[in-house]
Amino acid sequence: MTIKSESVWNYVEPPSIDGLIKVTGYFLSYFICLFLASRFLPSITAKSPKKTYQLTGLLLYLILTVLIPIGYYTNNLSLLFIIRNYISFFIVINIFAILFSLYLFKRSEAVRTAPNANRLIDYWHGREKDPMLFGVDLKVFFYQPSLLGLALVNLSLAEAQLTLYGAFTPGMICYQVFWYLYLLTHYIREDFMLWTFDIIEDHFGFMLVWGDLIYVPFLYSIAGWFVADNVQQPLSMTWMACTLILHFTGHYIFRESNWQKFDVRKYGSDVKIWGKKVQLLEGRLLLSGFWGIGRHLNYTGEILLYLSIALCSGTISYVPYILPFSLFILLSQRASRDDQRCRKKYGDKTWNRYCQHAKFRMIPFIY
Template sequence: MAVQARKTTTVTSTTTTTSTTVEKKIDAQVGKTWGRDRDVSFGTILISLGILVLSPIWVMYTYISCNGFDCAMSGPALEVYNNPDHLEALKALLIRELPRFSPYATRLWFTWLLFQAALYAFLPAAIGYGQRTPAGHILPYKVNGLLAWFISHAIYAVGGLYMGWWDLNIIQANWGGLLIAANMYGYFLTFFCYFKARFFPSHAADRKFSGSFIYDLLMGIEFNPRIGKYFDFKLFHNGRPGIVAWTMINLSFAAAQYQKIGYVTNSMILLNLLHATYVLDFFYNEDWYLRTIDIAHDHFGFYLAWGDSVWLPWLYTLQSHYLLRNPVDLTPLQFGLIFSVGYLGYFIFRSVNHQKDIVRSTNGECMIWGKPAKVIRTQFVTSDGKTHKSLLLCSGYWGLSRHFNYVGDLLISLAMCMTCGTKHLLPYFYIIYMTILLLHRIQRDHTRCKGKYGKYWEEYMRVVPYKLIPYVY
């Protein structure tokens, strides 16, 4: 097993002495290589059913909490609990607070969806390439998200500020109806992709069937459902319409706050700044995103189809909902602290990922922190029987832990929540959710890489023993 540095040296275990590359073939493990599992347990099916049922309920609960109880998470539950007739109280609560179907909001949402699809399909775009799929494909992707973001926000601003086509609070004012429309589309897309995967897949060899309708519906069957050569469902729905809308939703709630109290609080400004930094970084580095777990590992089912349509735009913007109803004026010290935490996280996040990109683009022939990059040179086999080479970086940030980039992610997430103060728990849902998501993602990534790289991954774990935080986890 070789941990190879850029110098001409060999490696025995982790001690570098002479330069060699292991040529031993590692057999792919069926069902463990990449993507989701082929065979799932009864317990996994029950958990999948719980996610399918409880996720929409939680989104509606947060809507009711914010719309009817000023984002007090306990509000709806206490109203029902404190009424002796719990069932009648629940019925009255749902009738009063659940969002209503709105023809106008539905037209608004689907116009937005089609507009984003047109930008994705027709704007000038660089062509990026993802990682090799389990079946051996290297697929092309249109990368034009940054241009789409600027065009979308320019139209939103000009239409609201100068043309009088809409009020800048248009999203906030139609939030309930938009939630219904997004759910309609999210469920349609989920079932459409389920049947597409079975009857007219884009890349049949990259499908995975578990034998469980529930699990397949949740996690997806097809790896890269597409229309034509470039319209990739996964990249489109991961980035557009949800992430383009993320910053626009924040701006709409900021406009509503201005209309409500006569000014925009510094907490709302800081939140918009942090979210915009994260979103613009995503689109500026959209080509990098093609090699992340969302694109390189996940199949396309309810988890991404409904999740990108509903979960992301509704729950990732909870802080804006909270600050509209509970304005927070930060002291200069608080503002500076939150700003520092957020941008320290961003610096870590971007620096860690930059190191991996440099190593990949130079095939390991580069310097990391002033020293030759240390990499494990691996081989793996795709389902077409072909052998391919790859690198595992184990120096720099990637020598501290296997997922030090997630430390940056978590710091950014915490700063976003800190803008809301400490009065209520609901705006901190984002950091709680991201912690659970990333810890689970670490485990999924371990399973995928162990199946893909075999003994090479075992060596990597020996060289880099910590998963997230050095000496802690």
């Protein structure tokens, strides 16, 4: 990958001892403030199939939505330090993920002394499903530094483009709007995540800690670097129109399909989908909404959403397209595995009846 002489990549400073110490202070302050906010801010009570949670994510997100523009408008805020210290942040947060996972590994004496325990697997997957610290559920809390960290990295890239080139490109405006809406729709229905496999079944160890702190904010923002530098190849009106249509179509399918299934699981068949009474096959398989059209259209919507974000960079590089392409491969395989698992769960006869109704796996009339 070639870095242009004038590029946001040039803002990135090599790590140094002083820089690492400074970044450690930044990150720990950020982490502790979010933890205290999760503990003491007014919360929304939400139930999962196994326990009750206190959620503060939406309020946190709305507070940042107000404070960050005020900070920029009054010239009291700059997020360029995130880009300048990007490598140092990557190093420090990786070390923190390793050490915090070690704390999780060591904190449960009962599990630590369990017979036939595999220490490496225990460290990777975690020993506790729902570790609590000072009244805060850690597995749910770690979504906050993860997703809000992604938002801050994205904003720092926008500031870098404005500082270096003097204006925002249409691609950067779309990129910021897309991610803002993605996070907003997540937090509006934050209780949805309480019904996901990660929260209900997974233990909390290095795999999820690293995924939250590194994978999401660093990998998911990678397209933003190329969006920020794409000032020499402006996006055409046709490209922009297709990107907007693709995003809002994919975003709607992704969220609405997940929310449809979630609402039926949470509230039962009394809810309505698209204004109609819910239909269930044998009282178990949802035949309404997107789930009556295809069996995994939520995956399709997710792929289209991330593809639209990559399209904000134009054709400046193939790198932004790695995420949607890898998701297409992974989610296609997961859809196939999901079908096999459901066939075993519901039986051949019932599953075949469902497949006759929801004929398509991920792409209507094609796949």
